[in-house]
Amino acid sequence: MLRIAPVDADDDGQFAAWYSALRTGAAAGRHAPVVVSATALRSQLLHQTRAVRYAFGAFDEDRCLGTALLERDTEHNSHLGEVDVNVPPEHRRQGIGTLLLHELSEIAAEMGLTTLLGETAAVGETSPGLTFARGHGFHSVHTEDRHVLNLPLPPSRLAELARTGDAAEHGYSVSSWSGPTPADQLTALETRMNAEVPTGNVDSDPEEVTPNVLLARDHRLRERGYLSLVALVTTAGGNPAGYTQLLVHGDDPTNAVQDDTYVLTRHRGHRISAWLKSVNLAALQASSPAVRYVHSWTDGTNNAMQTINAQFGFRAVDVMHEVQRGGRQS
Known part of the structure; x- marks a missing residue:
């Protein structure tokens, strides 16, 4: 029964x-x-x-x-x-x-x-999860392509990709670390990213990231068994310009998740994203050599990141649909 x-x-x-x-x-x-x-x-x-x-x-x-x-x-x-x-x-x-x-x-x-939101991975419009969601009144309100990168990449290839921009010549510098993030380094960057990242018609409001929010999240990640790898690019004056983060769980050592990559608008045009990704992937291969796949989700309208992912060797494997039913009461 x-x-x-x-x-x-x-x-x-x-x-x-x-x-x-x-x-x-x-x-x-x-x-x-x-x-x-x-x-x-x-x-x-x-x-x-x-x-x-x-x-x-x-x-x-x-x-x-x-x-x-x-x-x-x-x-x-x-x-x-x-x-x-x-x-x-x-x-x-x-x-x-x-x-x-x-x-x-x-x-x-x-x-x-009043709003229910779910995610389902689809290959084509008749994928089971998408069909189920639509059959129960949900609508696709945002999509992101899931890209997968096979590792390892040759260190020489990562170094080559890191050199494709001119950020260093303009006084930018890059650092990376594993574990907790200094709370003053990423709060402004993450708040801007939350406000700018494409979310389609998802019925949600972006969150302001405070030091307490960041510290609490880092604590949860450690408590749940995740290794966090972060790379940060700063200006000549030491101000954060962009960052990227990778996550690996100890129970799933063959997979890494690309959590965020973001560069402030005024610092774009120097291929900082490629530099960040190169540095963080090198750190990932050094610290977690068992990882064979890196997974990244990118909005289809984000042409710059789609291009950078392709240059690294990421390939699209399916589409993540955010499906939604209901909405806020007016």
């Missing part, structure tokens, strides 16, 4: 079955899929922070046939609930995903969340 029930992340057996179903569903049919690790996700559920998560499973006795997650930020965009539903291929087209989404929708309504 199928039942929809909350997941107890303290229950080893139940969580293992639930995560296995999530990973199988999320990875199905995708090239080099990157899925949140069991350790990181379990930590998120056991140690709730400003982002509160609710996990549910579709269970047939001890077997988990599908998974659902609802996340809300208690400090920002309080109208918004992020939803995630995964069903392994062998259990699809039986109404399991519909039951799980209905459970999340009921809880979101009780919380007063």
Whole structure:
């Protein structure tokens, strides 16, 4: 008898079955899929922070046939609930995903969340996740191309790419580190990036990044098992001009995620992004030699970053759709 029930992340057996179903569903049919690790996700559920998560499973006795997650930020965009539903291929087209989404929708309504937002990877317009979302009233409101870079790259190639601009000749310098970020270095850059990055018609407001927000995020990353690698370019006067960040989880040492790359508008035109990426990829290969894939998500209208990614050897493998239902009440 199928039942929809909350997941107890303290229950080893139940969580293992639930995560296995999530990973199988999320990875199905995708090239080099990157899925949140069991350790990181379990930590998120056991140690709730400003982002509160609710996990549910579709269970047939001890077997988990599908998974659902609802996340809300208690400090920002309080109208918004992020939803995630995964069903392994062998259990699809039986109404399991519909039951799980209905459970999340009921809880979101009780919380007063008026906008539901999800992500699904698609190869073509008939991909299962996109078809499911549209069939339940969601609309694609923003897309990003997922690009994958195979590693290792020859150090000589990275050095060549780093030299393609003239930033150093104009007094810029680059530094890199792993671990916590000095709070005064990236707050202004991240705030500007949040305001400028293309988000399509997603019903959310950009967040101002304060030192406390940055410090809390760094703490969460360390607590959940992520290695953070950051490269920063500064002006001759020491002011931040641009940065990039890569993340690697200890449970998934073959995959790295390109989190952000951003250069302030007034400093563009010197190929600072290429310099940043070259330095950070060299640091990644030195510190995490097991990494074989770097994953980057880039808006299709961001022609400059699309070009730089192609020069490094990134190739497009699928499209991430942000799908949305509802909206803020006027």
